[in-house]
Amino acid sequence: MPAMTKKSIALIALIIGAMVIPFIIQNEYWLHILTLSFIWSIAVYGLNILAGYTGYLSLAHAGFFAIGAYALGLLTVKVGLNYWVALILACIITSGIGFLIGLIALRTREHFFAIYTLCVGYVIYLVIDKWDSLTGGVRGLIGIPAPSNIGPISFQSATSQYYLILFFLLATVLVMYRIVHSLTGRTFIAIRNSEELAQTIGISTMKNKLTVFVLSTFFAGLAGALYASFIRFIGPDIGYTAIIFDLLTYLLVGGIGTLAGPVVGTILIVSVSQSLQFLQDYRMLIFGPMLTLIIIFYPRGIVGMVSEWKMKWFNKKKKTPAEKWKSTYSDSKDVREDKVKEG
């Protein structure tokens, strides 16, 4: 129980920390970067519930991110819908397309699934890039409005946007936490563990996989829609396959299959990569080896590494009193024996 309260205190401290950041960081550029990494985190959470907890590595998620972004962009710019209605619709559209693609994609597994979804992602990119009349093609879509006011609250300033995105990120984490710690989450983990075993304990694997696939595209779409209204301009490049490998890097570095992994990895990599801008593409010379080392030594990323250390430390601490007792006991025994000898 004390560990539990410690954890919740740390969590509350973190949230308060995130709330006061805009007052500490006066630099608008860094606030922008942080907000952006929150948006990417939401997408990475979507990827994590599928790839990390269910064991299906989807490489189509940049595509779903782009679908979410374009859905919001088109609905607000071309249809002229209210922002919030468009946001909800964007999520629904992305999930709907996710459902249809999932129906087919989930018939494959492991690397076949990865390859298939990689192709799907590329097809989505191509459709956006070539469907000039709808998406504006390479010219992209400009003039996407910022979130419209809710009553007296406006989302025009950088700070208010930061809070809005923070709200969505926290909501995402809460939903993920609840799913992972429920029977539903256990079901997903059982599927990742062994699909064969999962089926024999009565789990309909197709139904559950489809649920998680749709869920993960929902979050990819949400992130995309938020991105569109934050950057106010989108081009087909946001659906390009390079993006999914960025997302995957964030996830692997932070910790695949962990709850904190997506946000840790994303903030870390995005901010480091911003600091190393001056190196241009040579940044990859740093990221490449770092990623390789992490995967070799800590397959569950930074978060996995920390929890491993914590467990070792905890075990040590737990052991010490017993060992102490043992050593004092044997010491006294030695003493007694000595005395006997002396006697």
Added chain:
Amino acid sequence: MLIETRNLTKQFGGLTAVKDVDFEIEKGKINAIIGPNGAGKSTFFNLVSGSYIPTSGQVIYRGKDITKLPPNKIAELGVARTFQTTNLFEQATVLDNVIVGHRLRTKYNLLDAVLRTKRYKKEEKKCKDKAMEVLDFVGLTNITDQLAGNITQEEKKRVAFALALATDPEVVFLDEPAAGINSGETEGLAELMKKMVKRGITVCLIEHKMQMIMKLADKIMVLNYGEKIAEGSSEEIMNNQDVIEAYLGGDASA
């Protein structure tokens, strides 16, 4: 009888793994399937539990044809199984591993989990209680909080049993439950199987350890090259010429 197979046949390309097998699994008994390596025992299990669809023949469970049902539907009807290799989630505790076993008896969806509804709380508790109950049944209450990766091979076997029992089965298929453990531990698992039968759960197992089978099983079927060559009680099997030939090769005078 609880489960009956009729002319059950499975072909993989040109290879016939199981050929025209008629077998009746009797309720409330320990049924065993033995045979040399590659005799088709595991394939037979996979056919009955729905992992494979037979090339021809039928599987009847309590008078109902379950031949073409998917494994999860068969599990819902009360047929559970374990595998030769125990697939546990090593980073989770023993209890966490077993809880999901009762999932099929719950009515519960994603929204319940996200909103933490009353139903969520009720069903979570139900699953946890069930998990504790079956872990108690298999004698593992002392290690429920340990990580599955840190427990012994024998304990892993017991967790696999517990997971199967958590589905509230009527019949449990055990695929080589005593593989890779020592004779003392084998005794313990044999006791556990008897305990399951006493509880009213029918057991059907594949095993290589002859001594164990001969003492334990009420009814034995012997497979060789996918065909049933003998069926009966342990005495009948031990004195059966075909069985001796299949195991020792040639005409043995053992």
